[in-house]
Amino acid sequence: xxxxxxxxxxxxxxxxxxxxxxxxxxxxxxxxxxxxxxxxxxxxxxxxxxxxxxxxxxxxxxxxxxxxxxxxxxxxxxxxxxxxxxxxxxxxxxxxxxxxxxxxxxxxxxxxxxxxxxxxxxxxxxxxxxxxxxxxxxxxxxxxxxxxxxxxxxxxxxxxxxxxxxxxxxxxxxxxxxxxxxxxxxxxxxxxxxxxxxxxxxxxxxxxxxxxxxxxxxxxxxxxxxxxxxxxxxxxxxxxxxxxxxxxxxxxxxxxxxxxxxxxxxxxxxxxxxxxxxxxxxxxxxxxxxxxxxxxxxxxxxxxxxxxxxxxxxxxxxxxxx
Amino acid sequence: xxxxxxxxxxxxxxxxxxxxxxxxxxxxxxxxxxxxxxxxxxxxxxxxxxxxxxxxxxxxxxxxxxxxxxxxxxxxxxxxxxxxxxxxxxxxxxxxxxxxxxxxxxxxxxxxxxxxxxxxxxxxxxxxxxxxxxxxxxxxxxxxxxxxxxxxxxxxxxxxxxxxxxxxxxxxxxxxxxxxxxxxxxxxxxxxxxxxxxxxxxxxxxxxxxxxxxxxxxxxxxxxxxxxxxxxxxxxxxxxxxx
Numbered sequence: 169x170x171x172x173x174x175x176x177x178x179x180x181x182x183x184x185x186x187x188x189x190x191x192x193x194x195x196x197x198x199x200x201x202x203x204x205x206x207x208x209x210x211x212x213x214x215x216x217x218x219x220x221x222x223x224x225x226x227x228x229x230x231x232x233x234x235x236x237x238x239x240x241x242x243x244x245x246x247x248x249x250x251x252x253x254x255x256x257x258x259x260x261x262x263x264x265x266x267x268x269x270x271x272x273x274x275x276x277x278x279x280x281x282x283x284x285x286x287x288x289x290x291x292x293x294x295x296x297x298x299x300x301x302x303x304x305x306x307x308x309x310x311x312x313x314x315x316x317x318x319x320x321x322x323x324x325x326x327x328x329x330x331x332x333x334x335x336x337x338x339x340x341x342x343x344x345x346x347x348x349x350x351x352x353x354x355x356x357x358x359x360x361x362x363x364x365x366x367x368x369x370x371x372x373x374x375x376x377x378x379x380x381x382x383x384x385x386x387x388x389x390x391x392x393x394x395x396x397x398x399x400x401x402x403x404x405x406x407x408x409x410x411x412x413x414x415x416x417x418x419x420x421x422x423x424x425x426x427x428x429x430x431x432x433x434x435x436x437x438x439x440x441x442x443x444x445x446x447x448x449x450x451x452x453x454x455x456x457x458x459x460x461x462x463x464x465x466x467x468x469x470x471x472x473x474x475x476x477x478x479x480x481x482x483x484x485x486x487x488x489x490x
Numbered sequence: 491x492x493x494x495x496x497x498x499x500x501x502x503x504x505x506x507x508x509x510x511x512x513x514x515x516x517x518x519x520x521x522x523x524x525x526x527x528x529x530x531x532x533x534x535x536x537x538x539x540x541x542x543x544x545x546x547x548x549x550x551x552x553x554x555x556x557x558x559x560x561x562x563x564x565x566x567x568x569x570x571x572x573x574x575x576x577x578x579x580x581x582x583x584x585x586x587x588x589x590x591x592x593x594x595x596x597x598x599x600x601x602x603x604x605x606x607x608x609x610x611x612x613x614x615x616x617x618x619x620x621x622x623x624x625x626x627x628x629x630x631x632x633x634x635x636x637x638x639x640x641x642x643x644x645x646x647x648x649x650x651x652x653x654x655x656x657x658x659x660x661x662x663x664x665x666x667x668x669x670x671x672x673x674x675x676x677x678x679x680x681x682x683x684x685x686x687x688x689x690x691x692x693x694x695x696x697x698x699x700x701x702x703x704x705x706x707x708x709x710x711x712x713x714x715x716x717x718x719x720x721x722x723x724x725x726x727x728x729x730x731x732x733x
Contacts, residue, residue, distance in 0.1 A: 266578035270513035
């Protein structure tokens, strides 16, 4: 079931290569032989349920943590053997923005610019603040900023040295819808010159923001690819059946699932009048399903072949019934 | 990485640390309490001994350092971990020593208020009498060395936990044995064990300095101890990165 699609045929370059990555904390195996590659100048979504290993992987990629085994290379540099090189070209925003509430935005970024020994700190700070929409707000105290603005300052510190690679752990967490739209636009603009790997729980946002997706499950990569590739990998879509409640009975779903060519059947919604069922199958079996329903005296209000959303694919891959 | 580069990074950490410190009331409370204690110990020392030097002041300050230095150092790394900036620190290009030394320098600069207050006490002595300047300079050096040792232990305690209060208490607990080990040594009959206890004693190395006896072995004890605890701090940070 677990598949890593081939990226090399469709992407110009691969910037992050993860091979057999494992991480164990005591007796708990967080990552279990993870493999994936991420392409250049794309926004890659890192998806998974809580505990799937997203944050641990990102911490290893950002050199904040060392793996138990396996190799990770970013831009051709091994994160364990050449961490200083990786740190110089990587921007990292942890789940909780790393901020000093006692400082102003300007003081905070100035410290980081000086520490990174940037040749033109003023210009770098100006550029980073412009990208996150905070230009002119350098004197504001970080403690007085809203959560959305604090997230922007966190993003500005990650962008300060114009990194080639950006790793963002839940950048949209805690943002209101308008802020989310702004962050989405910002990341799309950044992706023109930066390779971005971001994790998020918001699948609808990931679908809008990311061009590629990596789905993690139980410390491994379950599937990865573009939305189209993932959809094809998961049967290319599903049949959505609307059935009148009169013809509905408890054994219907089980009998339908037992038919040849049916991978999975899910109950999507039900009202007093009708029931909507998702049938994961090949498009060629649609007529057989309709015919079978007719033979079972089940009246179908309507049906349509639907392309799967990222949420459908994610739930299908991690094995969660809707 | 060149020494110049490390120095620049250390100065940037020091500047940031001072900005953060002065935004908190802790520094002002620390200055107020330490100045008050210096004045009190100076007055009591004169009343008890009538000696025109800083001997009793320096010895008594060593005990107050067991509480004052953990108070100053308790937030240094614990707060960084609590507010999530430690993770950023671990992913910045540069040596972890820059953070350890930068924070130590910040703590040392702030705690020199104690030495500065003692200098004022010396001037008062000079106003009313003829003090032994050699003994006073030696006592001031002793104060500075004792401060740096206690501060390094406090910083080490701060890297062990992410709760500043717990870090402060731990710092005091780690420092107490260095202060008490001398008394403990006197209860032991075995000579070599007693000698080890005396070698470990902070007071055994501070008292000669407070009297004006500037022995290199005592200076090395404080400098070595400070270096050891700063090195341990750096090791714990590196371990956090590798765990």
